[in-house]
Amino acid sequence: MGALGTAAVARMEQRLFWFRAMSAEDRSWVGLVAQSGVAAFVDWFKNPDRVRPAIAVEVFGTAPRELTRSVSLQQTVEMVRVVIDVVETRVQELAAPGGEQQLREAMLHYSREVAFSTAKVYARAAEARGAWDARLEALIVEALLHGDREEGLQTWSAALGWSRTPVMAVAGLLGGQDAEEVLADLRAMARRAGHDVLAGAQGDRVVVVIGVADQFGAAPISAVEPLAGLFGPGPVVVGPPVTDLYAAGRSARAAVDGLRAAPAWPDAPRPVSAADLLPERALDGDEAARRRLIQEIYLPLRGAGSPLLDTLSVYLEHASSLESTARMLFVHPNTVRYRLSRVAELTGFTPSDGRGSFALRVAVTLGRLSERD
Known part of the structure; x- marks a missing residue:
């Protein structure tokens, strides 16, 4: 057995x-696996009462799990083929007189079991890796939502092979679907499109963080539509694009806040x-949305002078009527x-748009409340 393993x-x-x-x-571990394989075959061949050889335990159980990362499934198949070829070339000297055919048939049976066991070992390793990746993804998503800015985020993302930018988060609901199936489908579709992806479920809520593929860089939200x-x-709410995963917490929190306010x-x-969804988020108590409305709408209008802000206020109060606004301000329509x-350009x-007037009214109201002290 030792000579065969060495050969x-x-x-x-x-x-x-x-x-x-x-x-x-x-290489030493591979040699040990080869010797164990030969030894297990000899032991099985000597004991015909054993219907099925326990290859996964007796052969592959000798090697550490890390070996499945160093040696691919294709390489393992090549090594098994080499071992079988070596044993077959020595059938004449190994078999008892007249037992050559019996030995070849036993080797055929054994090699089939080796093939199945090899596939089983790598399938288990892939399942374990997939489960580990899923737990790691859920951990990263949770850290982003809670504002964790530790260096661990970069280490974890590197472990998952994350490389693409811009980055944005998407939040939606399960709606009674199986969480694992939904997450698996989201990951598969995103990766087929060339995105990096992290996904996690929190109760009935699903949060997906996407590193957008290059072809969607000009319009990143289009990457989410499929x-x-x-x-x-x-x-289904999409957070703002950010420069990297380290800043993705802002996008994730905006997406979740938007999902809460979307009804x-x-x-x-x-x-x-x-x-x-900034107006709805602000009414729902989202401080970040309130600050954005004040900073991006109210303050620019106030800085542009009272005519713009007064005109907008009167226009909104008089059912968006140009004539009524002009009469109230004693100006031409x-x-x-x-x-x-000018209001539209600044903000x-x-x-005159329904959504626009709603956002402007909320922003002006919040801005005035912020100045009451």
């Missing part, structure tokens, strides 16, 4: 270039940007039109 390793060094490039420790159908019924806008598109166009929200 098998020597043949591997001759025929398998990648085997020669392995570390001495890994994924929206995998979530359960209800809104206030039943006709919202799916997916919808968290920025489009064209003056009102010009001032409202990005059109006063």
Whole structure:
């Protein structure tokens, strides 16, 4: 048995270039597996009462789990083939007189069991790796939502092979679906599209963090549209794009806050940007949304002078009527039109639009409340 194991390793060094490039420790483990395989075959052949050889335990159980990362499944198959070839070349001297055919048939049966056991070992390793990745992803998502900015985020993301930017978060609901199936489908579809992806479920809520593939860089929200159908019924909210995973907590929290406030806008598109839900988020108590509305709408209007802010306030109070606003301010309707166009330029929200007027009204109200002291 020792001679056969040694001969098998020597043949591997001759025929398998990648085997020669392995570390001495890994080569020694492979040699031990080869010897264990030969020993297990001899023991099984000597005991015909054993219907099925326990290959997974007797052969592969000798090697550490880390070996499945150093040696791929294809390489393992090549090594098994080399070992079988070595044993077959010595059938004449190994078999008892007249027992050559019996030995060849036993080797055929044994090699089939080796093939199945090899596949089983690597399948278990893949399952364990997949389960570990899923737990790690859920841990990262949880850390992002709770504002964890430790260096561990970068280490964990590196372990998952994360590399793409920009990064944005997506939040939706399970809607009674199986969490593991939904997460698996989201990961699979995102990776097929070329994105990096992390996903985790928290009760009925699903949060996905995506490193957007290059082809979606100009319009990152378009990367989410194919994924929206995998979530359960209800809104799907997309957080703002950020520069890297280290800053993804801001996007994740915006997406979750938007998901919480989204029922206030039943006709919202799916997916919808968290920025489009700023008024609802502000009314729901989201301090970050309130600050953005004040900083991006109210303060620019106040800084542009009282005519713009006064014109907008009167326009909103008089049912968005140009004529009524002009009469109240004693100006021409064209003056009102010009001032409202300036409001739209400064804020990005059109006063004559339903959603725009709603956001402007909430922002102006919040801005005035912020100055009451």
